[in-house]
Amino acid sequence: MAAILTASSGPSYAPEDPTLPKPWKGLVDGTTGYIYFWNPETNDTQYEKPVHSSNGVPAPAQKSAVFVSSSVQKPTQGQHYDPNGRHSRGSNSKVTSLKGDQNARSSSDHHEGYDSLGVGTDISQESYCRHNEISVMGGDVPAPLTSFEATGFPSEIVREMHQAGFSAPTPIQAQSWPVALQGRDIVAIAKTGSGKTLGYLIPGFIHLKNRRSNPQLGPTILVLSPTRELATQIQAEAVKFGKSSRISCTCLYGGAPKGPQLRELSRGVDIVVATPGRLNDILEMRRLSLGQVSYLVLDEADRMLDMGFEPQIRKIVKEVPTQRQTLMYTATWPKGVRKIAADLLVNSVQVNIGNVDELVANKSITQHIEVLSPMDKQRRLEQILRSNEPGSKIIIFCSTKKMCDQLSRNLTRNFGAAAIHGDKSQGERDYVLSQFRTGRSPVLVATDVAARGLDIKDIRVVVNFDFPTGIEDYVHRIGRTGRAGASGLAYTFFSDQDAKHALDLVKVLEGANQSVPTELRDMVSRGGGMGKARWGSGQGGRGGRFNGSYVGRNGGRGGGWNNSSSERGGGRGYDRGSRDSDRYLNADASRKRSRSRSPNKGSGWSDKKSRFT
Structure with missing residues (x-):
């Protein structure tokens, strides 16, 4: 449910939510913009969204416990930031204030607090952190900034945030902004859709303004991203929110001609967003210098390592000055990510949103697991599509590119489906995503190339036609819905051949307070998923997490379908051409790996054909 802005300091009604x-x-609190919930019959208020219990009586959600580090400090007069270098490495040396006393307030000035009607009393920063499951590690960590006015950001940036419909910072923004404004290194661990992109971009704009580097000599800010889709989204956000500050941003990614990208670089640029392979190509051509990069971001670091980009990342970092600020954002915290964080960051602050020691699905997503035979998948899929309102945005995930194309052809006439996978050209991919975003093709059939990084609003349903190779990919797939506080639906088809993932799936379902089908529990009782080392040191895995799920898999699911063109097989290196994005998934299985160390409602759908066939 989206918050609305009000000019008064008292509460107002939030937009109507039919699921409430x-x-x-x-x-909506008029001061902070935060949503809370009120029962007019009992006069009860609570932060958590009420949910229906099994007997139909509304039941309040339960809070989950979180340990808040005692090192979080109350903000002093002015959040200090050093525009000329890094944080003082633990010393108490005086640094320059960014915007004087406007840059911080005491915690009582901006933390939300409610009495029985949700108005009046302040709550502590500890309560804010506990409610939002924020925990931090590091010395002298500043308190979270829970309103835009408390940040001291330039008025034009605050205005753009409000115009974009944001009423208050997300938890990851609230806690990482004051740390980043001090010039300190950050490791931020948060699920996708948590607002992390603006979590590093906005402090980056402030950094850029203070550095005043010459863009003709190279970028000041470098953002590394695992896929071209995510990279272009980051660029779009940078252009959108940096326009008033006249910030220039170029995106470098494979699968597209180098010429236009090189011409943009030659005109001078403040920010470069790049995938590792293409950036290395351009560095080898000596057409770009990273000599004045002083703000380095690794976005979705876990995904980059899993794709085999660690050697390229380390090679790139060698071109970046050691006197820099480094920010790493990741959804998981396996060994490989911990190792590279220890190597690249200095005296960093770790910001966690939720429990980093276990894989947790978004609780705003209702998960339906359906145990059925492969031959029943197509029929059940069409039932699900018809049960949704016409035009609802739906993503269907398949295991192979051939299955992806075949499903898309079968669904195009009645449902307006289009396909995206690693064999599509960049032009085709851009066109399909544009059609999906605008609703002209409301059904997107995809391989895991679209499972992470894509940030498309209003995705109502995710369908896992095939179960992925591991439970982490499952969580990231369904995470395409239920973003930015919205609710979502996820349907997953589970077959006997997926039994090895049954135990991990049950744990994820239980962790998100979801119902577990009896058939799934029966699989577990028969040994499905037993015997795997959850934190082993398996080769090719995500730093050892869920060992065995990622080793040497080649070939898809979907019985009866020809699945010879698997997107899940082969090595984790980069592709032959651009060395970027998902095409590594199509590598030959013999290629050497680059391992990280580490109910039917009647159709209602039109029969119009999609423009993409």
Whole structure:
């Protein structure tokens, strides 16, 4: 549910949410913009969204415990930031204030707090962190900034945030912004859709303004991204929110001609967003210098390592001055990511949103697991598509590119489907994503290339036609829905051949308070998923997590379908051409790996054909 802005300091009603059990109502605090919930019959208020219990009686959600580091400090007069270098490495040396006393307030000035009607009393920063499951590690960590006005950001940036519909910082932004504004290194561990992109871009704009480097000599900010889709989204956000500050940004990615990208670089640029392979190509051509990069970001670091980009990342970092600020964002915290963080970051602050020691699915997503035979998948899929409102955005995930194309052809006439996978050209991919975003092709059939990084609003449903190779990919797939506080639906087809993942899936379902089908529990009782080392040191895995799920898999699921063109097989290196994005998934199985160390409602759908065939 999206928050709305009000000019008054009192509460107002939030937009109507049909999923909210009666008589509960959503209210928005006029000062902070945060949503809370009020029962007018009992006069109860709570932060958590009420949910329906099994007997139909509304039941309040339960809070999950979180340990908040005692090292979080109350903000002093002015969040200090050193525009000329890094944080003082633990010393108490005086640094320059960014915007004087406007840059910080005491915690009582900006933390939300409610009495029985949600108005009036302040709550502590510890309560804010506990409610938002924020924990931190590091010395002298500043308190979270829970309103845009408390950040001291330039007025034009605050205005753009409000115009974009944001009423208050997300938890990852609230805690990482004050740390980044001090010039300190950060490791931020948060699920996708948490607002991490602006978590590093906005402090980057402030950094850039203070450095005043010459863009003709190279970028000041470098952002590394695992895929071209994510890279182009980051660039779009940088252009959108940096326009008033006249910040220039170029995106470098494979699968597209180098010429236009090189011409943009030659005109001078403040920010470069790049995938590792293409950036290395251009560095080898000596057409770009990273000599004045002083703000380095690794976005989705876990995904980059899993794709085999660690050697390229390390090679790139050698071109970046050691006197820099480094920010690493990741959804998981396996050994490989910990190792590279220890190597690249200095005296960093770790910011966690949620529990980093276990894989947790977004609780805003209702997960339906359906145990069925492969031959029943197509029929059940069409039932699900028809049960949704016409035009609803839906992503269907398949294990192979051939299955992806075949499903898309079967669904195009009745449902307006289009396909995206690693064999599509960049032009085709851009066109399909544009059609999906605008709703002209409301059904997107995809391989895991679209499982992470894509940030498309209003995705209502995710369908796992085939179960992925590991439970982490499952969590990231369904994470395409239920973003930015919205609710979502996820349907997953589970077959006997997926039994090895049954135990891990049950744990994820239970962790998100979801119902577990009896058939799935029966698989576990028969040994499905037993015997795997959850934190082993398996080769080719995600730093050892879920060992065995990622080793040497070649070939897809979907019985009866020809699945010879698997997107899940082969090595984890980069592709032959651009060395970028998902095409590494199509590598030959013999290629050497680059391992990280580490109910039917009637159709209602039109029969119009998609423009993409």
